[in-house]
Amino acid sequence: MVPSTRRTLLHSVCGLATVLAGCSGVFESSGESTRTTSKNNDSSAPGTGSVSDPDTVVTRVDADRRPVWLDDGDGRPTESPHTRRLESEVIDTTSKADRVTAAEDVDRSLIRTFLDETDFDTETVYVQTVMIEECFRLTLCQIRWTADNITTDYGRVSRPYDEPCTADKEVYAVWLIRIPDTVNADDISSYSSSIGGNSCERQRVGAEGESGDGSEAAPSSDRRTQIGGEQA
Amino acid sequence: MTDEASETGGKSPRLTRRGVLALAGTSAIAGCSSIDSLGGGSKATINTYNLPDISRDEERESPVPPSVPVTITSGHFDATRERVRSLLATLPTPLGPEEIPNGHIRKHLTDAASDATQGLGDARTARTGLMALRSLRRARENARYAAAGWGVVDRGLTAAPLRDEYNRTVSGARETRQEHEYVGADPVRAALVHARIEAGLERATDTDVRPREESALLSVAEWGETAEAAQVYLSDARHIRAQFTASLPPDAGSVRQPLTAAAKALLADIRDQQSTLAPEPNTDDRTPGRMVFDELRREAQSGISRLAYAIGPASAVVDANSQLARLRALDRIQTRREAEELARPSDAKTVRDIRQTAYDALTAALESSSRSALARTVLVDAGHKVMAADRELTHHQGEIAASTLDRSVADYWYATALARSASAATQQTVQALEGD
Numbered sequence: 001m002v003p004s005t006r007r008t009l010l011h012s013v014c015g016l017a018t019v020l021a022g023c024s025g026v027f028e029s030s031g032e033s034t035r036t037t038s039k040n041n042d043s044s045a046p047g048t049g050s051v052s053d054p055d056t057v058v059t060r061v062d063a064d065r066r067p068v069w070l071d072d073g074d075g076r077p078t079e080s081p082h083t084r085r086l087e088s089e090v091i092d093t094t095s096k097a098d099r100v101t102a103a104e105d106v107d108r109s110l111i112r113t114f115l116d117e118t119d120f121d122t123e124t125v126y127v128q129t130v131m132i133e134e135c136f137r138l139t140l141c142q143i144r145w146t147a148d149n150i151t152t153d154y155g156r157v158s159r160p161y162d163e164p165c166t167a168d169k170e171v172y173a174v175w176l177i178r179i180p181d182t183v184n185a186d187d188i189s190s191y192s193s194s195i196g197g198n199s200c201e202r203q204r205v206g207a208e209g210e211s212g213d214g215s216e217a218a219p220s221s222d223r224r225t226q227i228g229g230e231q232a
Numbered sequence: 233m234t235d236e237a238s239e240t241g242g243k244s245p246r247l248t249r250r251g252v253l254a255l256a257g258t259s260a261i262a263g264c265s266s267i268d269s270l271g272g273g274s275k276a277t278i279n280t281y282n283l284p285d286i287s288r289d290e291e292r293e294s295p296v297p298p299s300v301p302v303t304i305t306s307g308h309f310d311a312t313r314e315r316v317r318s319l320l321a322t323l324p325t326p327l328g329p330e331e332i333p334n335g336h337i338r339k340h341l342t343d344a345a346s347d348a349t350q351g352l353g354d355a356r357t358a359r360t361g362l363m364a365l366r367s368l369r370r371a372r373e374n375a376r377y378a379a380a381g382w383g384v385v386d387r388g389l390t391a392a393p394l395r396d397e398y399n400r401t402v403s404g405a406r407e408t409r410q411e412h413e414y415v416g417a418d419p420v421r422a423a424l425v426h427a428r429i430e431a432g433l434e435r436a437t438d439t440d441v442r443p444r445e446e447s448a449l450l451s452v453a454e455w456g457e458t459a460e461a462a463q464v465y466l467s468d469a470r471h472i473r474a475q476f477t478a479s480l481p482p483d484a485g486s487v488r489q490p491l492t493a494a495a496k497a498l499l500a501d502i503r504d505q506q507s508t509l510a511p512e513p514n515t516d517d518r519t520p521g522r523m524v525f526d527e528l529r530r531e532a533q534s535g536i537s538r539l540a541y542a543i544g545p546a547s548a549v550v551d552a553n554s555q556l557a558r559l560r561a562l563d564r565i566q567t568r569r570e571a572e573e574l575a576r577p578s579d580a581k582t583v584r585d586i587r588q589t590a591y592d593a594l595t596a597a598l599e600s601s602s603r604s605a606l607a608r609t610v611l612v613d614a615g616h617k618v619m620a621a622d623r624e625l626t627h628h629q630g631e632i633a634a635s636t637l638d639r640s641v642a643d644y645w646y647a648t649a650l651a652r653s654a655s656a657a658t659q660q661t662v663q664a665l666e667g668d
Contacts, residue, residue: 161447162332162334
C-alpha cells in the first residue's frame with residue numbers, strides 16, 4: 001500500500017474530476033488525425049456541439065504572470081496572489097483576435113497564425129490559461145459548447161521520467177482551441193473544466209503519453225502544436 | 233466531573249481575560265454587541281487556549297494499539313528488516329536529478345524510500361507485536377515501490393513480471409486459506425488469532441488492484457508495491473498461524489464448530505436488535521448528541537448480520553462482538569439523550585471533562601475486562617475515536633463558536649459509550665464461545 005501521504009498526494013493533486021481551477025497539469029498537444037466533430041448533430045440543439053480533437057495551439061511558459069492576454073490598454077496583467085488559476089476568453093471576432101497579445105518568451109507567430117487561420121464567420125477560438133504543475137501534462141479530451149456555456153475536459157498524466165522538471169513548481173499553460181462553430185462571447189455566462197486523474201487515451205486514440213514499458217512516445221509533430229517554455 | 237452530569241446548566245461560560253478582550257474587540261468593531269449576551273446556547277464561544285493542551289505536531293497514535301495474542305519471533309522481524317534493507321540497497325545514493333530528471337516522479341521514489349526507513353524505526357518502538365508487523369509491512373511495501381520504480385530506469389523493469397509474481401502469491405494465499413485449520417484450545421484466543429489470519433489471507437488475495445495510469449514508471453512501482461504487500465500479508469499470516477499452533481497443547485483440536493456456532497448465535501441476536509433499533513429522530517438538529525446517535529445507529533444497521541458475509545467464522549465472532557458493543561453504546565447514548573445529558577458544552581472546562589471521561593472510560597475498560605484481549609478489539613475502535621477527536625481539537629485557534637467543537641465532542645461521547653459497552657458485549661461473546 002502506498003503510504004497515505006503519497007497516495008493522498010497523488011489523488012489530491014488531481015482527483016477524478018476537478019472542476020475549474022482546482023487542479024492543473026502540463027498541457028500538451030492535440031493532433032488532428034482523430035478529429036470527431038459532432039457539432040449540430042441531430043441530438044444537439046442549434047449552437048451546441050462537441051469536438052474530441054479540435055485544432056489547438058498550446059504554449060507552456062515559466063512566468064510570474066499571464067503570458068497571453070487580451071489587450072485592453074492596460075498592458076500585461078501583473079502578478080497577484082489572487083490570480084485565478086484558470087482564465088478563459090472567447091475570441092469570436094477578428095477585431096478581438098487582434099487584441100490577443102503574447103509575451104516575448106512565447107512564440108507569437110504560432111498564435112498569430114492560428115488566429116489568422118480562423119474563419120470567425122464559422123469558427124471561434126477559446127483561450128484557456130491555466131497554472132499547472134511543471135511535471136504534469138494534460139491532454140484535451142473534449143470541448144463542448146452551448147449557447148451560454150463552454151466546457152473542456154482534460155486528462156492528466158505525469159511527464160516522462162527522463163524529462164527534467166521540478167516537483168510542485170507551477171507554470172502557465174495557454175491553450176488556443178478552435179471551436180468549429182460560431183459562439184457569441186457575450187452570450188457565454190459560464191465556463192467549466194474538468195481534469196481526469198488519468199490520460200484520456202481510452203477516450204481518444206492518439207493522445208501522447210508514456211508507453212506501457214516505460215519508454216516514451218514522441219510528442220506530436222503537429223505543426224499547429226508548440227511545446228513551449230522550458231522545453232523549447 | 234464526568235460527562236454523565238448535565239452539561240446544559242444555566243451558567244454563563246467561563247471567560248478568560250484573553251477571551252473577554254478578544255470579544256470586546258469584536259464588539260467594538262461590530263458596534264452593537266453586548267458582552268452580557270455571551271452565555272450558553274448556540275452562540276456560546278470557547279477560547280481554545282483553555283482547551284486540552286494537545287500538540288499539533290505530534291504524530292498521534294491511538295491510545296489502545298491493536299494486538300494479537302501470539303508472540304512474533306525476532307527471526308521473523310529480522311527477516312523482514314533484511315528484506316527492506318536489501319530493497320533499499322538497490323537504489324542509487326543519492327537518487328538525484330541525474331538519475332531521474334522528473335522531479336515529481338523522483339520525489340515519489342525518494343519519499344517511499346524515506347517512508348520505508350521510517351517504518352523500520354517505527355517497528356522498533358511499536359507498542360505491540362502486531363503494530364511492529366504493520367510498520368514493517370509498510371516499510372516493505374514502500375521499499376519495493378521505490379526499488380521497482382528505479383528498476384524501470386535501471387534495467388527496463390516492466391509491470392508484467394510483477395503482475396505474475398503477484399498472481400503467484402494470490403494463488404498461494406488461496407491455497408493456504410483452503411487448507412486452513414481452525415486449531416485451538418481457548419476459543420476466545422483462537423477467535424482473535426484466527427480472525428487475524430483470515431484478515432491477512434483476505435488481504436493477500438485481494439484482487440481489486442488498479443494501479444493508476446498517471447505514469448508508466450509509477451505504475452510499475454505500484455505493481456511492485458502490490459506484489460510485495462501480498463507477500464507480506466501471506467508471510468505474516470503464516471507466521472502467526474505457525475506461532476499460534478506451536479503455542480497450543482498437543483491435544484488441541486479444531487475450534488471451527490464453536491466459532492461457527494457462536495458466530496451464528498451472536499449474529500442472530502444482532503439481527504433481532506437491528507429490527508428494533510430506536511427510530512431516527514424527525515428533527516433536523518445538528519448537535520453533538522445527535523451526531524453521535526446518528527453515527528452509532530448507522531453503524532449498528534450496516535454491520536454484518538450473517539455469517540456468509542464474513543470472511544471467516546473467527547472474523548464473524550470478533551465483528552459480532554464489536555457490533556454488540558455498538559448496539560449497547562447506542563442504547564447508552566439514547567438514554568442520555570432522553571435525559572438531556574448530551575447538550576453541547578458551552579465552556580472549555582466541560583470539553584476538557586468530556587475528553588478526560590473518554591480516556592478514563594478506556595482505561596477502566598482495559599483494566600476491568602476479564603477477557604481484555606477480546607474487549608480490546610472494541611477499545612481499539614474507541615481509542616481511534618479519541619485520537620480523531622484530539623486531532624480535530626488541534627485544528628482550532630482563538631475564540632471559536634462552541635458548535636465548532638461538535639465533532640470532537642461527539643467522538644469523545646462515542647468513545648466513552650463504546651468503552652463502557654465493551655465489557656458487557658465481550659461477556660456475551662465469551663459465553664457464546666464457551667457454550668454457556
